[in-house]
Amino acid sequence: MTKDVKWAIDQTHSEITFKVKHLMIAHSKGTFKTFDANIYTADKDFETAEIDLWIDPTSIVTGDAKRDTHLKGPDFFDVANHKQITFKSSTIGKNAKGDHELWGELTMKGITKPVKLEVQFGGIVHDAYGHEKAGFTVTGKIKRSDWGLVWNAPTEAGGVMVSDEVAISCDIELVNVNQKELAMELEPSASKKIGY
Numbered sequence: 001m002t003k004d005v006k007w008a009i010d011q012t013h014s015e016i017t018f019k020v021k022h023l024m025i026a027h028s029k030g031t032f033k034t035f036d037a038n039i040y041t042a043d044k045d046f047e048t049a050e051i052d053l054w055i056d057p058t059s060i061v062t063g064d065a066k067r068d069t070h071l072k073g074p075d076f077f078d079v080a081n082h083k084q085i086t087f088k089s090s091t092i093g094k095n096a097k098g099d100h101e102l103w104g105e106l107t108m109k110g111i112t113k114p115v116k117l118e119v120q121f122g123g124i125v126h127d128a129y130g131h132e133k134a135g136f137t138v139t140g141k142i143k144r145s146d147w148g149l150v151w152n153a154p155t156e157a158g159g160v161m162v163s164d165e166v167a168i169s170c171d172i173e174l175v176n177v178n179q180k181e182l183a184m185e186l187e188p189s190a191s192k193k194i195g196y
Helices: 065-072 177-186 188-192
Strands: 005-009 015-022 026-032 035-042 045-055 085-094 100-108 111-126 132-143 162-176
Touching: 005 177, 045 100, 085 111, 162 177
Parallel strands: none
Antiparallel strands: 005 035, 005 162, 015 026, 015 162, 035 045, 045 085, 085 100, 100 111, 111 132, 132 162
16 A cells, blocks of 8 residues: 655644653653654555654753753663654554554664554644644553663652653644645745744
């Protein structure tokens, strides 16, 4: 099956976030500010999608500069030796409940493991510029220790400072690159429009 439609991430309307339990009673959240992907589908059927995503771990932001520095160091992402986090899709389908599932391989710190993510499809629309957009929410949970992110510290209560489980949440808006290029050729005045 020919994958003839290319999609790009609309960076201004997309985000990749995560959260972990802190002291086992609350949550700490973070986001990666720099990421991109090559995505191809057969026509506009996203169950055929081939996804090659990369994330720059140096772009991590948690709201605390000291914590961000620690996360970039050897205890966690070790950005000096591992420049990217990557995800490559293998299959997309529906489970017994009819919910979409995305399977693929996630690589961090040189370790590659299979992961399963849940996908909610928001639909396909045209924006104020006439560009075709598709929206998704992708969620899942992983154990950071599976990728060698094992740092922790005990608490006085006998627990640990940071949970092993990490909840992932991605809001992704894609733009049809083929259709966008055509729209730019046909509607040069579209650059005067304002879109949000």
